[in-house]
Amino acid sequence: MLVNQDTKISVIVPIYNVEKYVEECIHSILGQTYKNLEIILIDDGSTDSSGILCEQLEKKDARVILIRTTNKGVSAARNIGIKKASGKFILFVDSDDYLLKNSIENMAASSREVDLVVGAIIYRNDYKVFKRNQFFLNNQLKDETTEVMLIEEYLHCMSKNMTDPYFGAPYCKLFKASIIKDNGIYFEEGVAFAEDFCFNLKYLQYAERIGKVDLPVYVYRKNLCGSLSRVKYDYHYMTNRWKHLCHEYGKLYMKHSIEDCYEHVVKRAYRYVLNSLVGRERIERQEKILREFASVNLCLNCKENHKILNKEFSLLRSVKLWLLFYNLKCISENTLRIFYRIIQKSVYTLRKG
Known part of the structure; x- marks a missing residue:
């Protein structure tokens, strides 16, 4: 697929103690077929070798920008990235996840005359068990062949799947930077639940047309440690x-x-x-x-x-x-x-x- 790459896309990656996965994550972004990228890494006070690994990657590729901060949480890190971003579009990637090689190119191809692009998700764990999220391929929309939908149709689907990361998570989505910055849309800081859902809901108040990619664009690594369950x-x-x-x-x-x-x-x-x-x-x-x-x-x-x-x-x-x-x-x-x-x-x- 040939896509005009004149448009810069900012990729924001918050990082905290993920030395096991961070290189795979960043290399998956650096290796994208879409090259016009600004890759903003926010080291949120990591105490392992994550920061050192990011420094090494920053030296090797001019597209990488590393920002260090004290530990304030993922929302604060994403907000720092938003303020730094200079691209027309913004893509959020968690540092223990990764992209497929042509993910950004596929999303960019669907970004014309829409306010948001959403792609499918692959779920995996350390035992390499994969499960593909095929929301748009499972007859849940009226017209599966439609590449662009109006916001009302998107919201109808969302109301029936309100906790699905496909709708609520910030990843697997290409956001317009102008909508975020012009309307002061940021992640809620200091909260432990639904801050990403609320970010998306605020953003959707200014969106009219949604582009969809019926291909996997994001690989989400499920947390096997059960850290949340211990809280x-x-x-x-x-x-x-x-x-x-x-x-x-x-x-x-x-x-x-x-x-x-x-x-x-x-x-x-x-x-x-x-x-x-x-x-x-x-x-x-x-x-x-x-x-x-x-x-x-x-x-x-x-x-x-x-x-x-x-x-x-x-x-x-x-x-x-x-x-x-x-x-x-x-x-x-x-x-x-x-x-x-x-x-x-x-x-x-x-x-x-």
Whole structure:
């Protein structure tokens, strides 16, 4: 494929203690068939050899710019990269992931007269188990042959797959730098959940046309260490983050007058919060957290907001058998969660019927 390479693309890579993977990541960018790149590496206070490896790569290729900073987190590192970027488009790459050889060329080929380009993802782990995300190849869009879609169509798909990295993650996407900078769109710093989703939602408020690449452009390496699982789950914090995420979704969907999609989002967010509580909190505590979630004006004065969530509360009332399980010490949390999900599935099946 021959693509005009006059347009500079800035690739932003936040780096923190990834000496095992960082060279593979950066070499995958340097080896792209699309050459007009500005590669911005932000070493976020690494304590391993990541910074030294980046220094060596900077000396070998003039396109590489290395910025060192104290450890402030991935969002702050990405924001530093945004401010430094001079390209027309911006691509985010995580330092333990990598690109396929023609990824940027394929995305650049779809970038004409669109505000965002999205490509497919390949998932892998250190045991080289691959799984391809083929969202656009699985009949989830009305017209699979369409290379460009309007924002409304994209948002309809997004509402049904709100936690899919294809929509929420900043990688696998080519952003217009002018939209980001002219509207002051940056990643939220100091938060531990949904900062990347919120960035995308803010960006989409200014996008009208989305280009899609039905080919893998990004290889995502799943974290096998389970570091997140070792962090104590703060239900109050996570519930507040879900509220904030729904608020951002609400602004976007109300702007385009597609309230039905927003209803999907609110219901799904509610269920994620509810699922996270089952077997981990007392019934009274669950009710309190869920009431707090429902009390927020998620839909920006939408009168249907409480009606939507009150319907969902009927599920909580339908499983009072939970109380029996709480009184039986031999029943594990996993058993309780499985029990709940069986009931949940049955209730929603009956509703659809």
